[in-house]
Amino acid sequence: MDGFITLDEVEKVFSVRRKTGFLRRERQEVRAVDSLSFTVARGEMVGYIGPNGAGKSTTIKMLTGILTPSGGRLRVAGIDPSRERSRLAHRIGVVFGQRTTLWWDLPLIDSYRLTHRMYRIPNARYRENLDRLVELLELRTLLDTPVRQLSLGQRMRGDIAAALLHDPEVLYLDEPTIGLDVVSKAKVRGFLRELNAAQGTTVLLTTHDLQDIEQLCSRVMVIDHGRLMYDGPLTGLHEAGESERTLVVDLERELPPVEVPSARVVRVEGPRQWLAFPAGQSAAPVVARLAAEYPLVDLSVREPDIEAVIAKMYAERAVS
Amino acid sequence: MGAGRLYATVALGGFRRYATYRAATAAGVFTNTVFGLILVYTYRALWDLKPHLGGYDQAQAITYVWLGQAFLSTLAISGGGVEDELMERIRTGDVAIDLYRPADLQLWWLAADLGRAFFQLLGRGVVPFVFGALVFPAYLPADAGRWAAFLVAVVLAMLVGFGLRYLVALSAFWLLDGTGMTQMTWLLGYFCSGMLLPLNVFPGALGTVVRALPWSSLLQAPADILLGHGDPLRTYLFQGAWAVVLLGAGRLLQSAATRRVVVQGG
Amino acid sequence: MAERGRLAEGVRAYRLIAGMWIRSTMAYRASFAMTTFGSFAATFFDFVAIMLMFSRVDALGGWSLPEVAFLYGLSAVSFGLADLVIGSMDRLGRRLRDGTLDTLLVRPAPVLAQVAADRFALRRLGRVTQGSLVLGWALSRLDVDWTAGKLLLMPLTLLSGCAIFCAVFVAGAAFQFVAQDASEVQNAFTYGGTTLLQYPPTVFGKELVRGVTFVLPLAFVNWLPACYVLGRPYPLELPGWVVGAPPLVAVVCCAPAGLAWRAGLRSYRSTGS
Numbered sequence: 001m002d003g004f005i006t007l008d009e010v011e012k013v014f015s016v017r018r019k020t021g022f023l024r025r026e027r028q029e030v031r032a033v034d035s036l037s038f039t040v041a042r043g044e045m046v047g048y049i050g051p052n053g054a055g056k057s058t059t060i061k062m063l064t065g066i067l068t069p070s071g072g073r074l075r076v077a078g079i080d081p082s083r084e085r086s087r088l089a090h091r092i093g094v095v096f097g098q099r100t101t102l103w104w105d106l107p108l109i110d111s112y113r114l115t116h117r118m119y120r121i122p123n124a125r126y127r128e129n130l131d132r133l134v135e136l137l138e139l140r141t142l143l144d145t146p147v148r149q150l151s152l153g154q155r156m157r158g159d160i161a162a163a164l165l166h167d168p169e170v171l172y173l174d175e176p177t178i179g180l181d182v183v184s185k186a187k188v189r190g191f192l193r194e195l196n197a198a199q200g201t202t203v204l205l206t207t208h209d210l211q212d213i214e215q216l217c218s219r220v221m222v223i224d225h226g227r228l229m230y231d232g233p234l235t236g237l238h239e240a241g242e243s244e245r246t247l248v249v250d251l252e253r254e255l256p257p258v259e260v261p262s263a264r265v266v267r268v269e270g271p272r273q274w275l276a277f278p279a280g281q282s283a284a285p286v287v288a289r290l291a292a293e294y295p296l297v298d299l300s301v302r303e304p305d306i307e308a309v310i311a312k313m314y315a316e317r318a319v320s
Numbered sequence: 321m322g323a324g325r326l327y328a329t330v331a332l333g334g335f336r337r338y339a340t341y342r343a344a345t346a347a348g349v350f351t352n353t354v355f356g357l358i359l360v361y362t363y364r365a366l367w368d369l370k371p372h373l374g375g376y377d378q379a380q381a382i383t384y385v386w387l388g389q390a391f392l393s394t395l396a397i398s399g400g401g402v403e404d405e406l407m408e409r410i411r412t413g414d415v416a417i418d419l420y421r422p423a424d425l426q427l428w429w430l431a432a433d434l435g436r437a438f439f440q441l442l443g444r445g446v447v448p449f450v451f452g453a454l455v456f457p458a459y460l461p462a463d464a465g466r467w468a469a470f471l472v473a474v475v476l477a478m479l480v481g482f483g484l485r486y487l488v489a490l491s492a493f494w495l496l497d498g499t500g501m502t503q504m505t506w507l508l509g510y511f512c513s514g515m516l517l518p519l520n521v522f523p524g525a526l527g528t529v530v531r532a533l534p535w536s537s538l539l540q541a542p543a544d545i546l547l548g549h550g551d552p553l554r555t556y557l558f559q560g561a562w563a564v565v566l567l568g569a570g571r572l573l574q575s576a577a578t579r580r581v582v583v584q585g586g
Numbered sequence: 587m588a589e590r591g592r593l594a595e596g597v598r599a600y601r602l603i604a605g606m607w608i609r610s611t612m613a614y615r616a617s618f619a620m621t622t623f624g625s626f627a628a629t630f631f632d633f634v635a636i637m638l639m640f641s642r643v644d645a646l647g648g649w650s651l652p653e654v655a656f657l658y659g660l661s662a663v664s665f666g667l668a669d670l671v672i673g674s675m676d677r678l679g680r681r682l683r684d685g686t687l688d689t690l691l692v693r694p695a696p697v698l699a700q701v702a703a704d705r706f707a708l709r710r711l712g713r714v715t716q717g718s719l720v721l722g723w724a725l726s727r728l729d730v731d732w733t734a735g736k737l738l739l740m741p742l743t744l745l746s747g748c749a750i751f752c753a754v755f756v757a758g759a760a761f762q763f764v765a766q767d768a769s770e771v772q773n774a775f776t777y778g779g780t781t782l783l784q785y786p787p788t789v790f791g792k793e794l795v796r797g798v799t800f801v802l803p804l805a806f807v808n809w810l811p812a813c814y815v816l817g818r819p820y821p822l823e824l825p826g827w828v829v830g831a832p833p834l835v836a837v838v839c840c841a842p843a844g845l846a847w848r849a850g851l852r853s854y855r856s857t858g859s
Contacts, residue, residue, distance in 0.1 A: 500620020
């Protein structure tokens with residue numbers, strides 16, 4: 001085990017008080033992370049996925065030194081995160097997708113100046129890094145704009161730059177593309193690929209967007225109920241649970257489930273029906289058939305998301 | 321009838337929502353009790369020297385202190401009612417959604433605030449008051465009719481309190497950052513409602529002025545009825561007049577604001 | 587040595603973050619001016635209430651208006667300084683609820699310093715200014731028999747009072763780790779404390795004075811020093827040396843508050859809530 005990030009039988013047990021009746025509460029132990037072991041080598045780019053409440057963010061919080069593990073051994077760059085939180089902070093970068101760490105009312109550049117001083121980044125290196133990040137993330141024209149006026153995508157890029165000014169060896173990203181439009185997503189992904197290739201930065205990212213993983217990560221870890229369910233390439237995960245896309249169909253009126261070859265109705269709600277069909281297959285023939293035989297009002301295609309892939313994986317495991 | 325039921329539901333929702341913050345309620349009760357304690361001692365020192373200051377005897381002054389603590393959050397005298405949320409909705413533009421609801425904006429928020437006020441009265445007001453009445457020699461009328469008359473004045477005070485805060489909240493349509501404005505209003509309300517000192521202790525012209533202002537409807541008016549100092553009907557008339565004026569002004573401001581939202585497209 | 591290094595780190599981080607907040611506030615200058623004036627007026631109304639009382643009586647608890655103003659000034663300046671320095675710590679509960687405390691924990695700076703500097707608000711100088719004016723007025727009206735000791739005691743008292751209130755703020759924040767929604771409890775000790783100290787100790791019941799002297803030693807913020815300076819008896823029997831005790835009391839208050847903070851943060855990091 002000589003990985004850059006190593007977890008050895010790491011556990012996190014929360015004791016929660018639950019209401020069991022009027023004024024009655026009971027203590028209950030919740031195992032958020034259950035003897036979790038894995039290693040990540042320097043320069044790897046890993047997707048860390050799982051349903052909500054699976055233990056993803058608890059793991060990230062232990063890796064960044066926010067939470068203290070209840071058991072096991074955990075090292076990042078040779079540092080025990082919970083014991084040496086401040087020392088570790090100089091070597092890691094963290095981006096919380098939905099919580100900006102930028103200063104809301106101040107021009108973007110001010111947030112970077114604060115990071116410069118707080119992390120004691122040598123002047124020459126700060127200028128060099130800022131130049132590079134601003135160039136790659138297309139922030140040049142935004143530096144003097146107050147953060148509150150930035151779009152979600154611009155802000156995310158701004159946050160990523162802020163997390164990288166001090167040359168961290170590892171970058172944790174929590175839902176880096178959540179809520180972004182297609183163009184912004186592409187920019188963020190392109191940048192992360194470039195960062196990993198050129199700087200050799202280790203990247204660990206959690207996401208609900210399957211495309212993030214497809215386009216960025218050679219390795220995926222799936223966690224559920226605090227345990228590692230899968231660790232390997234994304235293709236393996238696809239095989240483990242062949243994914244499906246969903247066609248949401250709005251009909252003129254309520255009808256019995258439609259019948260179309262190679263797609264099946266998974267849900268009906270009034271005049272709206274959900275059809276599942278294999279992800280690898282084009283939607284065109286299904287749509288053509290539907291339009292020809294049924295009174296269509298509207299339809300949309302939904303890409304498979306992580307949750308669906310994982311759910312499918314479980315379902316098939318249960319069968320086999 | 322249907323509309324009545326709608327607003328009753330909104331009010332009940334307001335009541336329930338505040339009822340879920342138990343720790344906050346307990347914390348508030350504790351803080352109100354501590355402030356009541358401090359004030360009681362200072363008032364006693366004052367009434368020891370002037371036994372009939374402002375027409376109250378010492379027991380009545382003690383009752384006044386604990387009424388103040390009971391009303392501070394009930395009537396949201398220095399803020400803390402539903403207006404915080406309304407202002408937030410105005411700033412974020414979510415208020416546009418409210419305007420398309422098949423309900424009147426002012427009545428909707430009034431109902432929510434009344435629900436909140438009744439919860440605060442029961443959850444936060446009663447305990448400090450009972451504590452004060454048990455620990456200190458407070459004046460409590462034995463006449464049930466007096467208590468009933470007092471409760472009517474409390475409800476009117478809730479209307480006036482909302483009327484004031486609704487105006488403050490609507491100012492958010494025009495002021496980008498109204499923190500300063502609202503802070504000033506709360507201070508004025510705190511002072512002019514008699515939270516620091518009963519208004520009938522205020523000297524001369526200052527006393528006459530503060531007693532004529534709407535804030536005197538909040539604490540002073542119900543307190544005077546309970547302490548047997550005011551004629552209920554005249555007090556109701558005073559409170560009612562201010563309620564009509566303030567709520568009416570709220571309606572005018574509301575329609576001006578609505579036009580603004582519609583013109584700007586939300 | 588390590589502790590000293592941490593302290594220096596903390597002060598440095600505090601200054602950096604406070605500086606950012608000052609710049610942020612300046613983005614809304616009009617609002618800043620209004621709120622500063624508001625902070626000034628809030629405390630002014632406090633004092634108006636006292637003046638109104640004195641419009642009806644000549645003394646309260648045996649203390650004259652300038653004497654009460656002296657108490658008021660000492661209390662308001664001490665509390666105002668503490669409020670200016672770390673008054674925003676009562677927002678910790680909100681950070682705990684929305685999870686933004688985590689963003690502070692991944693920075694290379696002491697968390698206490700970061701939380702203390704959070705939302706640093708220069709407008710709170712309004713309270714300090716108002717307190718200073720009242721204190722100045724009181725001193726001009728009082729006929730104090732100044733000695734070197736009394737003169738030295740004044741700045742010491744203000745600084746110690748500020749430290750005592752800071753300890754209360756820190757302890758209050760630590761309590762929020764336990765009860766996130768109960769941030770209002772600390773108002774009873776901070777705002778309640780400063781209100782209590784604006785009135786002479788003779789006004790209050792013996793038990794309350796004992797509690798404020800021995801349990802939560804707010805009496806050292808102004809009551810005891812003021813009694814000494816004005817040559818008035820303190821309602822409790824105390825040895826003479828306590829007059830010089832405020833700095834000592836301040837240290838004694840800060841230690842448990844610091845420990846409580848550490849315990850609170852440790853519990854947060856082990857429970858995540």
